[in-house]
Amino acid sequence: MSKKKAHHGLSTMAIHGGADPRKAGDPVAPPLVQSVNYLQEIGTGAGLKYTRYGNTPNSERLQRRLALLEGAEASLVLGSGMGATACAMLALLRPGDHLLASAYIYGGTFKLFTEEFVRHGIDVTLVDPLEPRAWRKRLRKETRAIFIESPVNPTCRVLDMRPISYLTKEVGLALVVDSTFASPVNFRPIEHGADVVIHSATKYLNGHHDSMAGVVCGTEPYIQEVLHKMMVWGQAPDPFAMWLLERGMKTLDVRVRRQNDNAMRIANWCADRKEIKRVHYPGLSDHPDHEVARAMLDGFGGMMAIELTGGGKAADKFLRRLKLFQHAPSLGGVDSLVCEPRYTSHAAMTSEERTRLGIPDGFLRLSIGIEDADDIIADIELALK
Ligand SMILES: *Cc1c(COP(=O)(O)O)cnc(C)c1O
Numbered sequence: 001m002s003k004k005k006a007h008h009g010l011s012t013m014a015i016h017g018g019a020d021p022r023k024a025g026d027p028v029a030p031p032l033v034q035s036v037n038y039l040q041e042i043g044t045g046a047g048l049k050y051t052r053y054g055n056t057p058n059s060e061r062l063q064r065r066l067a068l069l070e071g072a073e074a075s076l077v078l079g080s081g082m083g084a085t086a087c088a089m090l091a092l093l094r095p096g097d098h099l100l101a102s103a104y105i106y107g108g109t110f111k112l113f114t115e116e117f118v119r120h121g122i123d124v125t126l127v128d129p130l131e132p133r134a135w136r137k138r139l140r141k142e143t144r145a146i147f148i149e150s151p152v153n154p155t156c157r158v159l160d161m162r163p164i165s166y167l168t169k170e171v172g173l174a175l176v177v178d179s180t181f182a183s184p185v186n187f188r189p190i191e192h193g194a195d196v197v198i199h200s201a202t203k204y205l206n207g208h209h210d211s212m213a214g215v216v217c218g219t220e221p222y223i224q225e226v227l228h229k230m231m232v233w234g235q236a237p238d239p240f241a242m243w244l245l246e247r248g249m250k251t252l253d254v255r256v257r258r259q260n261d262n263a264m265r266i267a268n269w270c271a272d273r274k275e276i277k278r279v280h281y282p283g284l285s286d287h288p289d290h291e292v293a294r295a296m297l298d299g300f301g302g303m304m305a306i307e308l309t310g311g312g313k314a315a316d317k318f319l320r321r322l323k324l325f326q327h328a329p330s331l332g333g334v335d336s337l338v339c340e341p342r343y344t345s346h347a348a349m350t351s352e353e354r355t356r357l358g359i360p361d362g363f364l365r366l367s368i369g370i371e372d373a374d375d376i377i378a379d380i381e382l383a384l385k
Contacts, residue, residue, distance in 0.1 A: 019065075106149060204255070
């Protein structure tokens with residue numbers, strides 16, 4: 001699991017990183033070892049292998065590879081993105097500790113922090129990350145960590161990590177970044193001062209809508225702590241899920257670059273349509289975080305949102321007419337998907353509350369796939385008519 005000097009490009013590492021040297025007769029595609037347990041030596045506890053311990057062949061190679069991609073010392077693959085977030089934070093926080101978390105976070109993370117952690121004696125303050133000096137103002141002597149997600153779901157805001165990492169270094173806090181929306185192709189938070197990187201590998205890393213996993217990256221001793229949490233809270237992934245993740249990751253770089261290109265073209269096209277009131281995409285020069293995105297990201301990503309001029313009614317009609325876009329939650333895969341936050345991630349809020357957050361009725365989140373951009377645009381054009 002330890003850090004090797006990254007002397008290869010990202011695409012090469014996504015295919016070969018962390019693999020052992022091979023010899024004649026070895027398979028080219030990495031084998032799936034669908035075994036929970038392994039034979040053990042007699043007279044010693046050393047070398048005990050078990051799937052929930054994260055030390056089986058399908059997990060170890062993948063963990064080395066993900067650490068290389070993020071520029072971390074070590075990484076751990078878990079059963080889901082939520083499992084990764086839960087174990088990552090439990091490894092950092094004790095009862096009596098205080099967590100500063102961005103208010104713009106995934107719905108499941110929000111529940112974990114505000115319903116579960118609070119019940120276990122961990123105090124959580126939600127912070128508007130766009131308010132100047134917001135983090136510093138809410139700092140307490142019990143504060144242990146800052147948690148952010150960037151780019152933000154579903155508004156595609158991009159947070160400037162520079163002032164935040166300056167603060168966490170000055171005060172000695174852990175800076176945790178959920179980087180799911182970007183993937184390591186577009187954003188590597190450790191290069192910008194993060195201590196811990198989390199992914200829902202269910203999204204871009206797997207990329208094919210067919211397996212669930214999560215990743216935590218950080219220092220070697222910290223990842224050992226996260227491993228301990230995974231073992232006792234039971235958040236380990238199945239070997240087959242890891243095999244699918246490893247297979248999906250081989251095309252990570254080409255997929256994400258294609259999604260970046262497709263989304264940029266689609267965002268530009270949508271920006272000229274009168275049926276679309278607003279396009280949220282950090283690659284557009286009128287996006288409020290365009291300059292921040294240029295400083296933080298290597299690509300603007302495959303996630304975008306549009307606001308239909310006709311509001312909620314127009315959204316209903318639009319969704320029924322789409323043929324290529326599938327109406328489904330989740331994101332980051334090869335198929336283009338669309339979802340409506342008013343019925344999914346933000347269903348618990350009133351229409352007014354959502355509007356205040358920048359998610360009015362008629363707001364649609366698009367996860368752009370790798371289909372031909374012309375076909376995706378034609379699909380949107382027909383559905384708008
Ligand atoms: C989906 C998602 C998660 C949760 O991941 P699962 O794999 O569904 O558990 C966490 N954070 C973000 C930003 C996500 O999009």
